[in-house]
Amino acid sequence: MSDKYKANDPAGIYFITFSVVQWADVFTRREYCEIICNSLAYCLKEKNLTLYAWCIMTNHLHLICSSPMLASTIRDFKKYTAKELYRAIQQNPQESRKGWLSWLIKSGGELSSKHEEYRFWQPGYHPILLDNNALVDQKLDYLHRNPVTAGFVEEPExxxxxxxxDYAGDHGRLPITFIQ
Incomplete structure (x- = not known):
């Protein structure tokens, strides 16, 4: 098995991405984004996650982070948020896409190799070790410019x-550690 996309360095800083099944635009509602933020805050406090940068897009999430047990932290994060997001979608009376999203998430589970009840996230998280300053700068710029490139805002902040x-000198939604 390849080590190309494994978080093998417990002290390493990684750029990672989580994508929703079928790239469905789930994070268009604030309450779903808040589930992600609250879960990240929990991982910062309880799971020894260090967060250097992050961005929630409509159908995926980018992090630059580190943890001595990154793989298990990510596994737990994805498992918990999948359950919470699925439940939030089901219980949201304002969710006009409930039937479609439920079908999509359930189909993802049925089609998975484990034949799960449902699957919210695509498998994996594609960790890229940021082992030099040029790579850190490139991924940090990419992550923060993602909403600009998508045409959602004119400035990353x-x-x-x-x-x-945070990187623009203001106070953001989650506590971060600046990369030295």
């Missing part, structure tokens, strides 16, 4: 669900 505000 205008995107609420991102650490770009």
């Amino acid at each position: 205008h995107w609420f669900y991102s650490s770009a505000r």
Whole structure:
């Protein structure tokens, strides 16, 4: 088995991405983004996750982070948020896409190799070790410019669900550690 996309360095800083099944635009509602933020805050406090940068897009999430047990932290994060997001979608009376999203998430589970009840996230998280300053700068710029490139905002720091505000000198939604 390849080690290309494994978090093998417990002291390493990694760029990782989580994508929703079928790239469904789930994070268009604030309450779903808040589930992600609250879960990340829990991992920061209880799971020894260090968060350097983050950005929630409509159908995926980027993090630059580290943890001595990154794989298990990510596994737990994805498992918990999948359950919470699925439940939130089911219980949201304002969710006009409930039937479609439920079908999509259940189909993802049925089609998975484990034949799960449902699957919210695509498998894996594609960790990329950021082992030099040029790579750190490239991924940090990519992550923060993602909402600008998508045409949602004109400046990275205008995107609420991102650490770009912190890097612009303002206070963001989650506590971050600046990369030295």
